[in-house]
Amino acid sequence: DTEVTQTPKHLVMGMTNKKSLKCEQHMGHRAMYWYKQKAKKPPELMFVYSYEKLSINESVPSRFSPECPNSSLLNLHLHALQPEDSALYLCASSQIRDSYNSPLHFGNGTRLTVT
Amino acid sequence: DAKTTQPPSMDCAEGRAANLPCNHSTISGNEYVYWYRQIHSQGPQYIIHGLKNNETNEMASLIITEDRKSSTLILPHATLRDTAVYYCIVRATATNDYKLSFGAGTTVTVRA
Numbered sequence: 001d002t003e004v005t006q007t008p009k010h011l012v013m014g015m016t017n018k019k020s021l022k023c024e025q026h027m028g029h030r031a032m033y034w035y036k037q038k039a040k041k042p043p044e045l046m047f048v049y050s051y052e053k054l055s056i057n058e059s060v061p062s063r064f065s066p067e068c069p070n071s072s073l074l075n076l077h078l079h080a081l082q083p084e085d086s087a088l089y090l091c092a093s094s095q096i097r098d099s100y101n102s103p104l105h106f107g108n109g110t111r112l113t114v115t
Numbered sequence: 116d117a118k119t120t121q122p123p124s125m126d127c128a129e130g131r132a133a134n135l136p137c138n139h140s141t142i143s144g145n146e147y148v149y150w151y152r153q154i155h156s157q158g159p160q161y162i163i164h165g166l167k168n169n170e171t172n173e174m175a176s177l178i179i180t181e182d183r184k185s186s187t188l189i190l191p192h193a194t195l196r197d198t199a200v201y202y203c204i205v206r207a208t209a210t211n212d213y214k215l216s217f218g219a220g221t222t223v224t225v226r227a
Contacts, residue, residue, distance in 0.1 A: 031213045033214070033215075042202065042219060045214050045215075048214055090158050092159075092215075099213045100145075100207065103164060104215050105161065106160070109158050
């Protein structure tokens with residue numbers, strides 16, 4: 001079990017669908033992250049939120065839309081995805097104060113398949 | 116972030132110590148070395164991190180060379196459940212740069 005909870009665990013969606021991935025943590029962390037991981041590849045950073053504001057966007061296409069409604073929740077809204085967007089989407093959180101000395105805590109991800 | 120170099124794969128015997136090397140020759144003086152592992156179909160799991168001194172916790176030990184250009188993660192008594200991809204990461208310490216960038220990692224297989 002992890003302290004970062006992601007739902008759903010698996011998601012299959014068509015290219016015209018709109019869906020959302022959800023992430024929740026109750027560790028009081030004020031930095032939250034979305035990573036994307038393709039099969040047999042390392043995780044790649046997509047977005048970073050600090051104090052509920054978007055601080056890093058790694059040139060992610062606009063069909064991925066992140067949202068941080070409060071300090072415990074992080075969403076990733078998906079629209080008009082392509083089959084190549086099929087991947088494991090990982091959420092993580094960490095402290096902000098003394099951030100480089102603070103580990104990221106990851107959830108177990110949402111396995112997304114775009115058909 | 117400083118780049119890291121790890122062997123792509125290694126095997127080790129169950130019950131023996133596993134020593135995982137990592138080179139980070141361009142590391143800056145205030146950058147931390149982090150180790151994570153990822154067991155199949157799970158999210159990355161934090162193992163340990165350090166700046167200059169050797170570190171030990173309930174999972175592993177981290178040995179950092181005096182010049183900080185390389186490090187070794189030691190799993191003292193490897194079990195089959197330690198089979199995973201192990202990532203060595205050097206983390207930037209710039210203000211407002213919270214990100215963790217993963218390299219290719221080492222696939223460790225523990226054999227009975």
